[in-house]
Amino acid sequence: MKEKSFDVVVIGGGVTGCAIARELSRYNLNTCVVEREEDVCSGTSKANSAIVHAGHDAAPGSLKAKFNVEGNRMMGDLAEELDFEFKRNGSLVLCFAEEDRPALEELYQKGVKNGVPELKIITGDEVRAMEPNVSDKVVAALYAPTGGIVCPFGLTIALAENACDNGVEFIFNTEIKNIKKTQCGYELEADEMLLKAPYVVNAAGVYADVIHNMVSEKKLHITPRKGDYCLLDKEAGNHVSHTIFQLPGKLGKGILVTPTIHGNLLTGPTAKDIEDKEATATTARELAEITEKASISVKDIPFRLVITSFCGLRAHEDGDDFVIGEAEDAPGFFDAAGIESPGLTSAPAIGVYVADLVAEKAGAGKKENWNGKRKGFIRPEKMTREERAALIKEHPEYGTIICRCEGVSEGEIVDAINRTLGAVSLDGIKRRVRQGMGRCQAGFCTPRTMEILARERNMKMEDICKNAPGSNMLTGQK
Amino acid sequence: MSNHDIVIIGGGPAGLAAAVAARKAGIQDILILERDSCLGGILNQCIHNGFGLHTFKEELTGPEYAARYIKMAEEEKIPYKLNTMVIDINRDKEITAINREDGLIVIKAKAIILAMGCRERPRGALNIPGYRPAGIYSAGTAQRLMNIEGYSVGKEVVILGSGDIGLIMARRMTLEGAKVKVVAELMPYSGGLKRNIVQCLDDYGIPLKLSHTVVNIEGKERVTGITLAEVGPDRKPIPGTEEHYSCDTLLLSVGLIPENELTKSIGVSMSRVTSGPEVNDQLETSAEGVFACGNVLHVHDLVDYVSEEAALAGTNAAAYVKAGEKKEGHVVALKAENGVRYTVPQTLDINNMQEKVTVRFRVADVYKDRYISVYYDGVQVSKRKKKVLAPGEMEQVVLKKDSFAGCPELKNIVICTEVE
The missing domain is CATH 3.30.9.10 (D-Amino Acid Oxidase, subunit A, domain 2)
Structure with a gap:
């Protein structure tokens, strides 16, 4: 059993967990995100309306209302800072x-x-x-x-990459099965891993009640x-x-x-x-x-x-609102639970709020060398012809189109695999650069994308998965 | 920007046959643009036999058939660029393409031949409910992984759709040791060739369930099973007929769609029935000097007919480049009626047409003992009896130029099926 200690463990690599992790990365805190799947953005964050809500739906005074309006207000600047796609289409x-x-x-x-x-x-x-x-x-x-549309994968992955670039560790394929309260905080048990931390953030999506109920008698039900x-x-x-x-x-x-x-x-x-x-x-x-x-x-x-x-x-959640903050009977355990719509919109604001709560409790100061900028993917499709020609001259892999429907080049796929928190599965590549997301739904590009993933990650073809372990694409070798 | 007489988009069977014919018609300056790493197109993964009976009077495999045309193109020293993706074509016949070596290039052509082929309909287009695990493949993708890359894609297989690729893959996977449990077909008849049903299913004892579809897909990571149900005449599942099959793979062979995104970027008229461009008897689209042939025009059953059609497109493109202008035309619309779904071409210029024009079409349903009739402005000019007509098999009628001699006022030609 591997054992690791952190100042903060964030459970869940969805948009909420990644937003909190990114904000925590501003502080002098040794933080990790533990995620059950093989990649971030693999649960509710990947399958939603991809809407940045204006904020008129939630009941006045609710946390949903507060974080929605605040998250909406933040989204434009964040999209520039982290280079993901967002548009206020109204x-x-x-x-x-x-x-x-x-x-x-x-x-x-x-x-x-x-x-x-x-x-x-x-x-x-x-x-x-x-x-x-x-x-x-x-x-x-x-x-x-002020209503808008956003790429939910782009937003979540950008937050995660920036958190990682600022020192947050991400642990994948690790499901927290039990949490024990100890004298100096919490012990989080997974199948082959024990994580220790004085502070825990629960951003476990539909499982946030299960995680919360491991440490608190004030039960949640999602x-x-x-x-x-x-x-x-x-x-x-x-x-x-x-x-x-x-x-x-x-x-x-x-x-x-x-x-x-x-x-x-x-x-x-x-x-x-x-x-x-x-x-x-x-x-x-x-x-x-x-x-x-x-x-x-x-x-x-x-x-x-x-x-x-x-x-x-x-x-x-039964209470029909977000549940955000330190659990009453579990000091150092912070919930970001019941995050349904408008959760995607609210994530940036929830991130700031929860990270500040944790940092205050931990008495952590801010890092001097924190860098909030993240460079997104090169998008040849959005370039002028001259820019595109120059790009291919310098990086020929951008001249080979792999996904015909979405016009995704080998260069973009290689970037998706090799950058910070790079993709390890076909779905991971798809969510980063849209390979296979077009009208033929990966009919043409699947074999070639598999080859690129195998080559770049030095994997065997038959070990390539669509997403989580067990979702192997092939059933046998040559 | 470089200039060429004829640029052919696609180096599969259609593009190759068009190129060879254009060269034989005297055009020196031809360029083929191919997005894959070799010529031959989809034939390269079709390692079964049955190709070439009409063209070469012998039975070849797909790669062998492709090799013959590649050899002809090489003997004619026709230039081509591989790994080259055309990203735009405009009305001025300027083609924008990219590849690793040249970067982004713009090519101006006097004539363009569209030969981009088709793609498979994916699961999403059918909106099959259920999970979205690994193990759901369109038949052609599985075929490529097996035949080109050499991997096994599944051990226990259900195939939805009895199109030819699905039938071929049922046999192929069986030969590779997989258990193909059933082939289900939504329609009350197969969309594939009769010979493929016999040789790929019947010979291996694989059941074909007509009027059945997949109503659920199970499995979180990899497919673990599917549910089939019978469908009624409205093609909706009949409650109570559900049947569960455990399997690790679902192959889809549920139709081919001509790949016309580039064609649409030129802005030519499209046919809603074929999903290809509308063409005249020269196989020219509504954009002058832009021709189309092969599966990008309409999905064919046999590659032999693709070659024949493409050669005509190549010859006509050559004539267009050489002559420039045509004499005053007399354009007549070809109409598909009563069981005939469409015709290619859609119009015929009876002044400028060749001595003979082959009109290809498909029927809408399975018909027995029907006539295929041709009418000129309501007057029947020919009829031919067919014992069986099926949507899976392409039909044709040949119209001769001299048959129009006495029709100076002709407005339309109708091709239809008729009972007695």
């Missing part, structure tokens, strides 16, 4: 009937109370002028210009709330330009239709409470529900252009 909450206007007005007032800037209610015709494909039935909408999504081809990416929500009403919690930051069209999520924290399977019924409900908001969505569907689990 969001619209559609109101389909005159009798629902009071509810729309209430949503507006909530937004104002939460401190959401620039909110306004616009008429149905104004909506249709902005979004010609929106339903003719729309009578009004709440327009939030219900995985399952949501299915359909992702459409880039050909459909301009069908709407804003994020289109439905006013929660008779139809239940609505289905959104939004462009993604990469130019696809995304529809979903459904919402179904389940017990199994691993049940990320889509179902025919929910996929059908997406088609049906999305069509209420937006006309003529070309569902024949669906390229993939997926499912994510939101970590819904």
Whole structure:
């Protein structure tokens, strides 16, 4: 059994854990992130709406409201600092009937109370002028210009890389099975590892209740709330330009239709409470529900252009709010639990808040040589022809296209593998540089990407996994 | 920027046959751009036989068939660039491509021949519910990993879709020691060639379940099983017919899609039925001097027909480069009706056409004892009886120039199926 000691152990390498780790890296604290999967961004953070919410949905005074608005405000600067893709495309909450206007007005007032800037209610015709494909039935909408879209992988991976560059250690394929309170803090037990630390941060997503309940008598209970999504081809990416929500009403919690930051069209999520924290399977019924409900908001969505569907689990805590802060009966144990929507938006703000709490408790000072800048991936597709030609001249590997659909070159794939916290699986490469994320869904590029991964990591082809250990692509050698 | 008479996008069977024909028609300045590391395209991984019966009157494997055309292209000293990806083509016939050696290059062509082939429909396009583990492959990807790279992709296999690649892979995986448990097909008939059903399934005792589809995929890391269900006439699963199969691999052979992203960047008219560009009898798209052939135009059943069609595109592109202008045309629309799904070409210029034009098409369903009829402005001019017509097999009619001699006012030609 390997034994390691840290000042702080963050459990969970999702967006929340990585945001907290990155903020902790400002301090003179020996920090590690322990993650059950082979990579960061492998749970709820990888399967969500990829929306930066404006902040009008949460109840005024709630932690969700506070961190949402703050996280939204921070996202622009963070995207520049950490070089990930983010755009304020604005969001619209559609109101389909005159009798629902009071509810729309209430949503507006909530937004104002939460401190959401620039909110306004616009008429149905104004909506249709902005979004010609929106339903003719729309009578009004709440327009939030600060709403945005982000690459959830890009955000999480950027936070993790920057944390790592500033000294945070990441331990993968390690699931915490038990936590013991000791005199000088906590002992975290995994199958082949014992981690010791005076301070622990619980950012374990749908398992945050299980982790919390290992040390606290004030029990949490998280219900995985399952949501299915359909992702459409880039050909459909301009069908709407804003994020289109439905006013929660008779139809239940609505289905959104939004462009993604990469130019696809995304529809979903459904919402179904389940017990199994691993049940990320889509179902025919929910996929059908997406088609049906999305069509209420937006006309003529070309569902024949669906390229993939997926499912994510939101970590819904019984108290219906984020649970953030030091556990009452477990000093030094900090929760960031119940982080469901708007968790992705809130992550940067939660990161600052929790890291400051931990640092204060530990009496840690700030590092002098901390570097908050991270350089993202070279994106030849975004370059001018001259820049691209110069790049290939200097680095010929950027001249070999591996993924035809997304135009991803060998250079980008090699970068994804060899940089800080580089990819060790096919999904890891996909989430970093979009190889295989296009319309053929990795049909053409899988064999070649496997070869590159095997070469760069000096692995055998048959050891290459789609994601976690056990997800081997091949069943035998030559 | 460099200039060429004819630039061919794609060095598979279509691109090679087009290049050889264009050279034989007298064009010296030809360039083939190929994204893969060798010529021959998908044929290189099709190591089974059955290719070339029409073209060479003998049965070849895919690599052998490709080798013959590669040899012809080399004998003609036709230049090509490998590992070269075309990223854009515009209306002025300027092609932007990249590769390691040249970096980013722009090539201006007098004529372009599109020969990019097709790709496989992925799982996502069918929206099959369930988990997303490793072990779900499109049949062609699995074929490449087995036949080119030499790896085993699975031990216990279910195949969805009875397209030809799926059928071929059922046999191939069986020969490599895998257990292929079942081939399921959504439609009440197979989309593959009859001979492949006999030689790849029947001969190995692999069951083919028509009107069945996969309704669930299980397995968190690697596939552990799938659920099949029967579908009704509406192609929706019938509750209560679910059947579980344990397997570690699901192969998908659920259709091919002509790969026309570049074609769309030129802005030519596309056919919603074929997913390829619309072409005239010269196999020229709505952009003058841009020709298309092979699977990028419409998905073929036999490579022999690809070669034949591509040679025509090559010859026509050569004529276009040499002549420049055509005489006043008389363009007639070709219409597919009553069981005929589409025609290629979609229009015919009866003034400028060659002596004979082969019109290729597919039918919409399995038909028995039907006629394939041709009408000129409502007047039947030919009919031919077929014992069996199936969507998996491409059909053709030949239209002769002299048959239009008495039709100065002709507006449309209809190709249809008819019972008695």
